[in-house]
Amino acid sequence: MSVLTSRPRGGRLAPWEERPSPVGQLGKGTLITLIVVAVLGPLYVIVLTSLSSAATVNRVGGLVLVPDGITFEAYRQIFSDTVVSRAVLVSTGVTVVGTLISAGVSILGAYSLSRPGSFLHRPLLFSILLMFVFFPGIIPVYLMVSGLGLKDTYWSLILPTAVSAFNVVVLRSFFMNIPGEILDSARIDGAGEFRILWRIVLPMSKAVTAVVAMFYAVGYWNAWFNAMLYIDDTRKWPLALILRQYVVDSNPLPSATAGVTGDAPPTLAIKMAIVVIAVIPALIIYPFVQRHFTKGVIVGAIKG
């Protein structure tokens, strides 16, 4: 992380720097604390409420601020029912398959565009760059998806957003920064393009590949609108739709079976448990990829 500041390593004051005044330091400390609380506070309350019993929630009359016995009852109820468990499976499947497809297609595509002067290089690059400046519009894309018969299939959640021009260009500019001499010497040794990409280019671009894959994964996991548009069959709903329907709008879930999905209004603990389930994947992969943010994509991008 230290890459990103003008400060020396080790977190000391530079010798010429004046000591901060106590008032200034107090003000800064307060501000930083407020910012951290503004982000983590809501998460804390939500996690705690999801772990509280219905009795506790009723007693405090809403969200739980002070722990009073931890119970996994809400989670047990959620996963004993098919609706939410199925949505988690759908979201996981779409995210995994979508990320593999997107990352694969983008890596191949970015590498194929990384050599100016190659056959059809300019028109192919141009077709990607156009995606930055013009969006065809929701309705023509919708007509295309339904025209291909993809409505109510999981492919409708993957294919329309499978290629992000931004990610392709980020990958491409990294591939282009790999010294040409390395690739040329591999070529002289008889390596084909696929082998060069797999054996030389990818191992040298682990950080950027990880970040791009994470961007795709987060995009698939979070996507709500495409599912709302293309998936009518409630059994194929991803978690984002459940979250909207059940948590934001407090509507009972469709195709009620038992437990959570009865006609009874959702209890707060169960709602919050669904929120937690939706947050968890981001929280799990985040620390692994976080260290690449600075070194990987952004700094390279701005320093050009």
Added chain:
Amino acid sequence: MGMLTATRPRKVTAEGTAVTLTWRAKLRRDWPLLVMNLPMLLIVVAFWWVPALGNVIAFQDYNPYTGGITGSPIIGFTNFALLFQDPQFLRAIANTLSITAFQLVFYFPVPIMLALLLNSIISARLRAFVQGVVYMPFFFSWVLVIAIFQQMFGGAGLLAQILRENGHQGVDWMTNSDTFILLITSQTIWKDAGWGAIIFLAALSTIDPNLYEAAAVDGARRWRRMWHITLPGLRPVIVLLLILRLGDALNVGFEQFMLQRSAVGSQASEVFDTFVYWSGMRTGDLGYGAAAGLFKGLVGLLLILAANRVAHALGERGVYSRS
């Protein structure tokens, strides 16, 4: 923003001789690259090129059942003319532009100030921790952010709960159309400001530390160093991002508004993208909705190109640069 650079001049290697090759020789040499490009090309053609051309329905009285795209009657610019008589469309334009303007003042500076604050944290550990925390909400979905805000500021939320416990009246900011612009701006700050600070932190890291030392030796105190070194160092990035934001003025977000439209009503929450969806998909007049979408796409295209011109004129690199 070099990541968006179209092509970058490359060191002359073996490819330097490629210019003299015939296209047949090039094809024989580069066919593996074409094979690699094919999957991406198929997706881009299917979900970008074909839909982009499918915008012809904006000029049709489009009926998917009787005519389809080949059989529906052409009506020229009628749909576009109707758009400008549609009060809801005009409201969508007005809302979009006022949200852009409002957020330019109340959102745009936040990541810059946050970057300065982060940069001023001396302990490396604390800084890494705070950075990790403030970047995080960027990875949450809008559904999630809105669910969280609802739990905090909604009618049954934490704030209302605390107010009621203390004998006050509850509040519900999630359904109040008068304060909607404040609500969405605070949601945007919560979700995106931390991540937005990265680019300014990166710019700060490129400032030569010797400048600070020299200034300090010459007697410049903290605030003068900030004014004369830090801010000028950030200026190119600030100018660039400002121009890009203006070029993107018609995009204020989509899911954020779709998700809250029913709660606050369309008066306050209708923006360009939601209008396209509701006028086209919901009323079933796909040609009309496509016209609104195409209008937005083309105006957006012009704005981006204009913004990029300005960026070039100011000596910045812009979104793309000519190779």
